[in-house]
Amino acid sequence: CNQLARRNRAKGTHALGRRQRTAQAVLRLLRAERAGKPGQQVDDMAALVDGAGDEPAFAPEESSMIERVLSVGAHDVRSIMVPRGDMTWLDVADTPEVVVRKFATGHSRLPLCAGDPANVLGVLHFKDVLPLLQNPGPIDLVELAREPRYVMETMPVLKVLDELRASRDHMLIVVDEHGVCEGLVTPMDVLTAVAGDLPEHLEDNAESLRLSDGSWLLDGRLAVDEAARLLEAPALADDYPDATLAGCLLRAGGRIPETGEAISWRDWRFEVTRRDGLRIDQVRASLVLDAVQQ
Incomplete structure:
Protein backbone atom coordinates (compact mmCIF):
# COMPACT_ATOMS: atom_id res chain seq x y z
CA CYS A 1 0.00 0.00 0.00
CA ASN A 2 2.81 2.39 0.89
CA GLN A 3 4.55 1.68 -2.42
CA LEU A 4 1.31 2.25 -4.32
CA ALA A 5 0.73 5.53 -2.48
CA ARG A 6 4.28 6.70 -3.26
CA ARG A 7 3.83 5.72 -6.92
CA ASN A 8 0.55 7.67 -7.16
CA ARG A 9 2.15 10.72 -5.50
CA ALA A 10 5.01 10.52 -7.99
CA LYS A 11 2.59 10.36 -10.92
CA GLY A 12 0.70 13.36 -9.58
CA THR A 13 3.90 15.35 -9.12
CA HIS A 14 5.04 14.42 -12.65
CA ALA A 15 1.72 15.46 -14.15
CA LEU A 16 1.70 18.71 -12.19
CA GLY A 17 5.24 19.42 -13.37
CA ARG A 18 4.21 18.88 -16.98
CA ARG A 19 1.26 21.22 -16.56
CA GLN A 20 3.56 23.88 -15.13
CA ARG A 21 6.12 23.42 -17.90
CA THR A 22 3.41 23.69 -20.54
CA ALA A 23 2.00 26.86 -18.99
CA GLN A 24 5.48 28.39 -18.91
CA ALA A 25 6.11 27.36 -22.53
CA VAL A 26 2.81 28.88 -23.66
CA LEU A 27 3.67 32.15 -21.95
CA ARG A 28 7.12 32.16 -23.56
CA LEU A 29 5.54 31.62 -26.98
CA LEU A 30 2.98 34.36 -26.45
CA ARG A 31 5.72 36.79 -25.43
CA ALA A 32 7.73 35.83 -28.52
CA GLU A 33 4.70 36.30 -30.79
CA ARG A 34 3.92 39.70 -29.27
CA ALA A 35 7.51 40.77 -29.91
CA GLY A 36 7.22 39.68 -33.53
CA LYS A 37 9.65 36.80 -33.11
CA PRO A 38 8.79 33.38 -34.53
CA GLY A 39 7.97 30.85 -31.84
CA GLN A 40 10.26 27.82 -31.72
CA GLN A 41 8.57 25.86 -28.95
CA VAL A 42 5.34 24.73 -30.66
CA ASP A 43 6.46 21.12 -31.24
CA ASP A 44 7.82 20.86 -27.71
CA MET A 45 4.56 22.15 -26.27
CA ALA A 46 2.53 19.75 -28.41
CA ALA A 47 4.56 16.89 -26.96
CA LEU A 48 4.00 18.19 -23.44
CA VAL A 49 0.27 18.46 -24.02
CA ASP A 50 -0.02 15.00 -25.62
CA GLY A 51 2.00 13.39 -22.86
CA ALA A 52 4.25 11.40 -25.21
CA GLY A 53 2.97 8.06 -23.99
CA ASP A 54 2.74 9.04 -20.31
CA GLU A 55 -0.42 9.39 -18.33
CA PRO A 56 -2.07 12.58 -19.70
CA ALA A 57 -1.59 15.70 -17.58
CA PHE A 58 -4.52 17.43 -19.27
CA ALA A 59 -8.16 16.57 -19.81
CA PRO A 60 -9.16 16.39 -23.52
CA GLU A 61 -10.96 19.73 -23.38
CA GLU A 62 -7.90 21.34 -21.77
CA SER A 63 -5.65 19.99 -24.51
CA SER A 64 -8.00 21.34 -27.19
CA MET A 65 -8.04 24.76 -25.55
CA ILE A 66 -4.23 24.90 -25.38
CA GLU A 67 -3.94 23.89 -29.03
CA ARG A 68 -6.39 26.64 -30.05
CA VAL A 69 -4.47 29.23 -28.03
CA LEU A 70 -1.27 28.18 -29.81
CA SER A 71 -2.92 28.27 -33.23
CA VAL A 72 -4.20 31.81 -32.63
CA GLY A 73 -0.61 33.00 -32.43
CA ALA A 74 -0.01 31.95 -36.03
CA HIS A 75 -2.92 33.94 -37.52
CA ASP A 76 -3.54 37.58 -38.33
CA VAL A 77 -6.71 39.54 -37.64
CA ARG A 78 -8.21 38.72 -41.05
CA GLY A 196 -14.14 27.31 -30.40
CA ASP A 197 -12.72 26.43 -33.78
CA LEU A 198 -10.75 29.23 -35.40
CA PRO A 199 -12.68 30.28 -38.52
CA GLU A 200 -11.02 29.47 -41.82
CA HIS A 201 -10.75 32.01 -44.62
CA LEU A 202 -14.06 33.04 -46.11
CA GLU A 203 -13.78 31.01 -49.28
CA ASP A 204 -12.92 27.87 -47.27
CA ASN A 205 -15.76 28.34 -44.78
CA ALA A 206 -18.56 29.38 -47.13
CA GLU A 207 -20.71 26.72 -48.79
CA SER A 208 -21.74 26.40 -52.45
CA LEU A 209 -23.93 23.82 -54.15
CA ARG A 210 -24.74 23.23 -57.85
CA LEU A 211 -28.41 22.36 -58.34
CA SER A 212 -29.87 20.04 -60.98
CA ASP A 213 -31.35 22.94 -62.99
CA GLY A 214 -27.92 24.55 -63.36
CA SER A 215 -28.43 27.23 -60.73
CA TRP A 216 -26.21 27.63 -57.68
CA LEU A 217 -26.89 27.95 -53.96
CA LEU A 218 -24.19 30.25 -52.65
CA ASP A 219 -23.26 31.39 -49.16
CA GLY A 220 -23.38 35.16 -48.81
CA ARG A 221 -19.95 35.03 -47.12
CA LEU A 222 -18.39 33.50 -50.23
CA ALA A 223 -15.49 35.53 -51.58
CA VAL A 224 -16.69 37.32 -54.71
CA ASP A 225 -13.78 36.10 -56.81
CA GLU A 226 -14.62 32.52 -55.80
CA ALA A 227 -18.29 33.11 -56.73
CA ALA A 228 -17.17 34.47 -60.11
CA ARG A 229 -15.04 31.36 -60.64
CA LEU A 230 -17.90 28.98 -59.80
CA LEU A 231 -20.34 30.82 -62.05
CA GLU A 232 -17.72 31.11 -64.81
CA ALA A 233 -18.41 34.85 -64.86
CA PRO A 234 -15.06 36.56 -64.17
CA ALA A 235 -16.52 40.03 -64.81
CA LEU A 236 -18.46 39.78 -61.53
CA ALA A 237 -15.21 40.06 -59.59
CA ASP A 238 -14.44 43.45 -61.17
CA ASP A 239 -17.65 45.42 -60.53
CA TYR A 240 -17.49 46.16 -56.80
CA PRO A 241 -14.67 46.43 -54.24
CA ASP A 242 -16.41 44.30 -51.61
CA ALA A 243 -14.77 41.05 -50.51
CA THR A 244 -17.95 38.96 -50.22
CA LEU A 245 -20.84 38.08 -52.49
CA ALA A 246 -23.33 39.53 -50.00
CA GLY A 247 -21.52 42.88 -49.98
CA CYS A 248 -21.58 43.08 -53.77
CA LEU A 249 -25.30 42.26 -53.89
CA LEU A 250 -26.02 45.07 -51.43
CA ARG A 251 -24.30 47.47 -53.82
CA ALA A 252 -25.98 46.02 -56.91
CA GLY A 253 -29.44 46.30 -55.32
CA GLY A 254 -28.84 49.60 -53.55
CA ARG A 255 -30.47 48.35 -50.34
CA ILE A 256 -30.90 45.28 -48.13
CA PRO A 257 -33.17 42.85 -50.04
CA GLU A 258 -35.89 40.85 -48.36
CA THR A 259 -35.94 37.05 -48.34
CA GLY A 260 -37.37 35.91 -51.68
CA GLU A 261 -36.37 39.12 -53.43
CA ALA A 262 -34.11 38.91 -56.49
CA ILE A 263 -31.29 41.19 -57.60
CA SER A 264 -30.21 41.39 -61.23
CA TRP A 265 -26.47 41.72 -61.74
CA ARG A 266 -25.01 41.48 -65.22
CA ASP A 267 -26.40 38.28 -66.75
CA TRP A 268 -27.36 36.75 -63.43
CA ARG A 269 -30.38 36.71 -61.15
CA PHE A 270 -29.54 36.40 -57.46
CA GLU A 271 -32.51 35.43 -55.28
CA VAL A 272 -32.10 35.85 -51.52
CA THR A 273 -33.12 32.49 -50.08
CA ARG A 274 -32.10 33.13 -46.48
CA ARG A 275 -31.23 36.10 -44.29
CA ASP A 276 -29.69 36.29 -40.81
CA GLY A 277 -30.93 39.58 -39.42
CA LEU A 278 -29.75 42.17 -41.94
CA ARG A 279 -27.08 39.87 -43.37
CA ILE A 280 -27.63 38.05 -46.67
CA ASP A 281 -26.97 34.48 -45.60
CA GLN A 282 -27.68 32.50 -48.79
CA VAL A 283 -28.61 33.26 -52.41
CA ARG A 284 -29.64 31.28 -55.46
CA ALA A 285 -27.81 32.35 -58.60
CA SER A 286 -29.41 31.66 -61.99
CA LEU A 287 -28.23 32.69 -65.45
CA VAL A 288 -31.04 34.67 -67.10
CA LEU A 289 -32.60 33.14 -70.21
CA ASP A 290 -31.64 35.99 -72.55
CA ALA A 291 -27.99 35.57 -71.65
CA VAL A 292 -28.17 31.80 -72.28
CA GLN A 293 -29.64 32.32 -75.77
CA GLN A 294 -26.99 34.83 -76.82
Missing part, protein backbone atom coordinates in the same frame (compact mmCIF):
# COMPACT_ATOMS: atom_id res chain seq x y z
CA SER A 79 -8.84 35.16 -39.87
CA ILE A 80 -11.22 36.25 -37.10
CA MET A 81 -12.65 39.62 -38.21
CA VAL A 82 -16.18 40.31 -39.43
CA PRO A 83 -15.59 41.14 -43.12
CA ARG A 84 -16.86 44.43 -44.50
CA GLY A 85 -19.62 42.78 -46.52
CA ASP A 86 -21.04 41.17 -43.36
CA MET A 87 -20.87 44.28 -41.16
CA THR A 88 -24.00 45.93 -39.81
CA TRP A 89 -23.26 49.65 -40.12
CA LEU A 90 -24.91 53.02 -39.80
CA ASP A 91 -24.91 55.64 -42.52
CA VAL A 92 -24.66 59.35 -41.74
CA ALA A 93 -27.95 59.83 -43.64
CA ASP A 94 -29.90 57.17 -41.72
CA THR A 95 -33.19 58.30 -40.22
CA PRO A 96 -33.94 57.64 -36.54
CA GLU A 97 -36.22 54.76 -37.58
CA VAL A 98 -33.41 53.11 -39.54
CA VAL A 99 -30.98 53.62 -36.65
CA VAL A 100 -33.36 51.85 -34.26
CA ARG A 101 -33.88 48.98 -36.70
CA LYS A 102 -30.14 48.41 -37.14
CA PHE A 103 -29.42 48.48 -33.42
CA ALA A 104 -32.31 46.04 -32.94
CA THR A 105 -30.19 43.34 -34.60
CA GLY A 106 -28.50 42.86 -31.23
CA HIS A 107 -25.51 45.22 -31.37
CA SER A 108 -24.72 47.77 -28.67
CA ARG A 109 -22.25 49.66 -30.89
CA LEU A 110 -21.98 50.05 -34.66
CA PRO A 111 -19.54 51.70 -37.06
CA LEU A 112 -20.75 54.96 -38.64
CA CYS A 113 -19.95 55.27 -42.33
CA ALA A 114 -20.29 57.91 -45.03
CA GLY A 115 -22.40 56.17 -47.65
CA ASP A 116 -20.11 53.16 -47.86
CA PRO A 117 -18.80 50.65 -45.26
CA ALA A 118 -15.32 51.17 -46.68
CA ASN A 119 -15.37 54.70 -45.26
CA VAL A 120 -15.73 54.49 -41.48
CA LEU A 121 -16.07 57.83 -39.68
CA GLY A 122 -16.55 56.63 -36.13
CA VAL A 123 -18.28 54.25 -33.74
CA LEU A 124 -21.77 54.87 -32.36
CA HIS A 125 -22.99 53.47 -29.04
CA PHE A 126 -26.68 52.83 -28.64
CA LYS A 127 -26.64 54.37 -25.15
CA ASP A 128 -25.40 57.64 -26.70
CA VAL A 129 -28.13 57.66 -29.35
CA LEU A 130 -31.05 56.46 -27.22
CA PRO A 131 -31.86 59.77 -25.45
CA LEU A 132 -32.14 61.59 -28.79
CA LEU A 133 -34.28 58.87 -30.37
CA GLN A 134 -37.04 59.74 -27.91
CA ASN A 135 -37.37 63.19 -29.48
CA PRO A 136 -38.80 63.88 -32.94
CA GLY A 137 -36.59 65.21 -35.68
CA PRO A 138 -33.27 64.32 -37.32
CA ILE A 139 -30.15 63.28 -35.41
CA ASP A 140 -26.58 64.40 -36.08
CA LEU A 141 -24.92 60.98 -35.95
CA VAL A 142 -21.47 62.37 -36.77
CA GLU A 143 -21.53 64.55 -33.67
CA LEU A 144 -22.40 61.54 -31.50
CA ALA A 145 -19.79 59.22 -33.01
CA ARG A 146 -16.64 58.31 -31.12
CA GLU A 147 -13.21 58.24 -32.74
CA PRO A 148 -12.57 54.78 -34.22
CA ARG A 149 -9.45 52.78 -33.47
CA TYR A 150 -7.81 51.26 -36.55
CA VAL A 151 -5.57 48.21 -36.95
CA MET A 152 -3.86 46.87 -40.05
CA GLU A 153 -5.32 43.71 -41.57
CA THR A 154 -1.95 41.97 -41.19
CA MET A 155 -1.75 42.53 -37.42
CA PRO A 156 -1.32 39.25 -35.47
CA VAL A 157 -4.28 38.24 -33.33
CA LEU A 158 -2.21 38.40 -30.14
CA LYS A 159 -1.35 42.04 -30.78
CA VAL A 160 -5.01 42.72 -31.52
CA LEU A 161 -5.71 41.69 -27.93
CA ASP A 162 -3.57 44.57 -26.70
CA GLU A 163 -5.39 46.98 -29.01
CA LEU A 164 -8.78 45.79 -27.77
CA ARG A 165 -7.72 46.38 -24.18
CA ALA A 166 -6.77 49.95 -25.10
CA SER A 167 -10.03 50.56 -27.00
CA ARG A 168 -12.87 52.13 -25.03
CA ASP A 169 -15.34 50.95 -27.65
CA HIS A 170 -14.24 47.28 -27.60
CA MET A 171 -14.28 47.47 -31.39
CA LEU A 172 -11.43 47.80 -33.86
CA ILE A 173 -11.75 48.80 -37.49
CA VAL A 174 -9.53 46.65 -39.70
CA VAL A 175 -8.02 48.53 -42.66
CA ASP A 176 -5.76 47.73 -45.61
CA GLU A 177 -2.61 49.57 -46.60
CA HIS A 178 -4.72 52.33 -48.18
CA GLY A 179 -6.77 52.94 -45.03
CA VAL A 180 -9.89 51.32 -46.51
CA CYS A 181 -12.05 49.40 -44.04
CA GLU A 182 -11.92 45.65 -44.63
CA GLY A 183 -13.89 44.61 -41.55
CA LEU A 184 -14.09 44.91 -37.78
CA VAL A 185 -13.13 42.85 -34.76
CA THR A 186 -14.49 42.70 -31.20
CA PRO A 187 -13.49 40.77 -28.06
CA MET A 188 -16.18 38.22 -28.92
CA ASP A 189 -14.41 37.38 -32.18
CA VAL A 190 -11.18 36.67 -30.29
CA LEU A 191 -13.03 34.62 -27.66
CA THR A 192 -14.64 32.53 -30.39
CA ALA A 193 -11.23 31.85 -31.88
CA VAL A 194 -9.92 30.53 -28.53
CA ALA A 195 -13.02 28.86 -27.12
